[in-house]
Each structure stands twice: as structure tokens, then as C-alpha cells.
Amino acid sequence: MFLTFEGIDGSGKSTQARLLAENLRRAGRDVILTREPGGSPGAEEIRSLVLEGDPDRWSAETEILLFTAARRDHLERTIEPALAAGKIVICDRFADSTRMYQGLSRGDLRKVVDQLHDLMIGRDPDLTLLIDMDPEIGLSRAKGRQGTEERFEDFGLDLQRKMRAGFLSLADDYRDRFRVVDGNRDMDSVARDVTDIVMQSLR
Ligand code: ADP
Ligand code: TYD
Numbered sequence: 001m002f003l004t005f006e007g008i009d010g011s012g013k014s015t016q017a018r019l020l021a022e023n024l025r026r027a028g029r030d031v032i033l034t035r036e037p038g039g040s041p042g043a044e045e046i047r048s049l050v051l052e053g054d055p056d057r058w059s060a061e062t063e064i065l066l067f068t069a070a071r072r073d074h075l076e077r078t079i080e081p082a083l084a085a086g087k088i089v090i091c092d093r094f095a096d097s098t099r100m101y102q103g104l105s106r107g108d109l110r111k112v113v114d115q116l117h118d119l120m121i122g123r124d125p126d127l128t129l130l131i132d133m134d135p136e137i138g139l140s141r142a143k144g145r146q147g148t149e150e151r152f153e154d155f156g157l158d159l160q161r162k163m164r165a166g167f168l169s170l171a172d173d174y175r176d177r178f179r180v181v182d183g184n185r186d187m188d189s190v191a192r193d194v195t196d197i198v199m200q201s202l203r
Contacts, residue, residue, distance in 0.1 A: 001202065002083060004094040004125040008163045010142030011133035012183045012190060017092045019191040020198060024088060027199075032082045035092035037067055039074040046070035051149040060106040067098050068116050075121060088202075095121060096128060100166045105159060127201050129194055130171050131183040135160035 003020075005013040014035070021033040037047040050058070050066050058066065071094070082089050095117055103110035139160050171178035179197050183190055 001088045001127065002079065002091070002123075002125045003089065003198065004091045004096070004128045005131060006093060006096045006128055006167060007131035007183065008133055008135060008138045008160050008167070010138035010140070010145075011131040012141075012187065013092050013131055015187055016129070016131060016181075016183075016190055016194050017090050019187065020194050021090050023191070023195045024090075024198070029202075030085075030087045031090060032078070032087050033090050033092075034074070034078055036074060036094055036097065037070045039079070039091065040077040042073040042077070043070035046073075060102065060109055061112070063106075064098065064102045064109065064113055064116060067102060068120055071095065071098070072120050075123070091125070094125060094128075096167070096170055099170060100163050104162060104166050105155065124174070125177060127198065128171075128174070128178045129197065130167055130178055130180045131190070132168065132180050133164070133183040135164050137184065138164075 005017045007013050017033055017035075021031050024031045036043070037050055038044040046066055046069060050063060050070075079089050079091065098113050098117070099110060103113040135157060139157055168180070171180050181190060181193050181197070
């Protein structure tokens, strides 16, 4: 099973991905936890290229290519081998993030994102958990983190709002694989819902 977490910056995806991996391992499942951009040595190198340095370093189109290149490497070297070995793959962000951030943040490039996805990736997750979150809270949580990576949270509240609405509409477009979880609660309550949803689809 290929499972992804999506949502705005600071919504709690990484926390929930980690808690889910722990819960599934405790239940005896073989799990790998990975993330995007990154998740393979080559893709982690591309991560630094897209998330550090001058935000205007890449054109909108080049940025789509870089995120997609990272994803292709991650898919070939990490995700597909793990799925072939019968493992559950939990990935913190995947193609839906490109549909939203590269597709909507610098003009309407959604069509290009989808075309490149069909050409070079051609696969979507079996299940996607959208952690839905109040944009202001998400932003303040994301800003509270230390580090040199910032990128989209730098664009502020308007973009966070646009991304939240975009993710909810995407969940509606891909109803078969999306589940929306209310992230505006303590982490254990959110984790309980997430684990229940995943356990049900594993049955
Ligand atoms: P994301 O991966 O979506 O950016 P994180 O899981 O890194 O989000 O969480 C962002 C910050 O918010 C972290 O400091 C984390 O400890 C905290 N956090 C995560 N979930 C919750 C929650 N349900 N309630 C309060 N704080 C949370
Ligand atoms: P991530 O490390 O998940 O950040 P956060 O924990 O703040 O949610 O992702 C880093 C940034 O990369 C985030 O701002 C969203 C962006 N991103 C894209 O723009 N396109 C993509 O395809 C992916 C996977 C991430």
C-alpha cells in the first residue's frame, strides 16, 4: 500500500506520518517512512536546490521539472522497490503537493504539472490523508521551526489560504483515494483518526 500525507505547511503531516508508522509497526506491519522533496540520495540533493537559497533562483517551469525529477528518482529507488517487497510506504507529501504549489502559486500551471506527471511519474497513491488545518495556525507552527529551508511558508497567509482551499478541492476531485482529517486538534486525537482510516483500508 502506498500512502501519502498532504496539507499546508505546519499542518502536522510529518508528525502524523511518524505516529502512523509507529502504530503500524507496533501492529506488526513492515513500513517505510519517506518524504518529498527527497527520500532518495539524489532527490535529497535536489531538495536543497529547491528549498534553499534565493526563492527566485528558478523559473516556475524549471521548478516543476526539479520537483518532478526528484520524484522520479525517489519512485525508482525508494518507493517502487519497497512496494515490490510488500512494504507499506508512507510518504510525507507527493504529487498532490506539486499540483498545488507549482500548479497554483506562480500562475495557473496545473495543466503542465499534470502532463509532466502523466509522462514521468504515472502513479498516484492508494490512499491520501489530507490534514486540514486553519491557515493561520499552520503558518505560525511552520514559522516556529528553525532551519535554512523555508520557501513556500515565506509567501505568507494568502498563499496558505489558497493552498488550503486548493487541497480541499483536490480531495473532492480525487474522492476515491482522499480522506480529509481535521488537524485542528491535539496530535493524539488526529493520530487516532488517521490510524483508524488506514487500518480500515488495509482490511
Ligand atoms: P508539517 O510536516 O505539516 O509541516 P509538522 O508535523 O512538522 O507539520 O508540525 C509542525 C509543528 O507543529 C511541529 O512543531 C509539531 O510539533 C507541531 N504540531 C504538530 N501537530 C500538532 C498538533 N496536533 N497540535 C499542536 N502542535 C502540533
Ligand atoms: P515540507 O518539508 O513537507 O515542508 P512542511 O513541513 O513545511 O510542510 O516541504 C517543503 C516545501 O516544499 C513546502 O513549502 C512545500 C514544498 N513542495 C512543493 O512546492 N512542491 C512539491 O512537489 C513538494 C513535495 C513540496
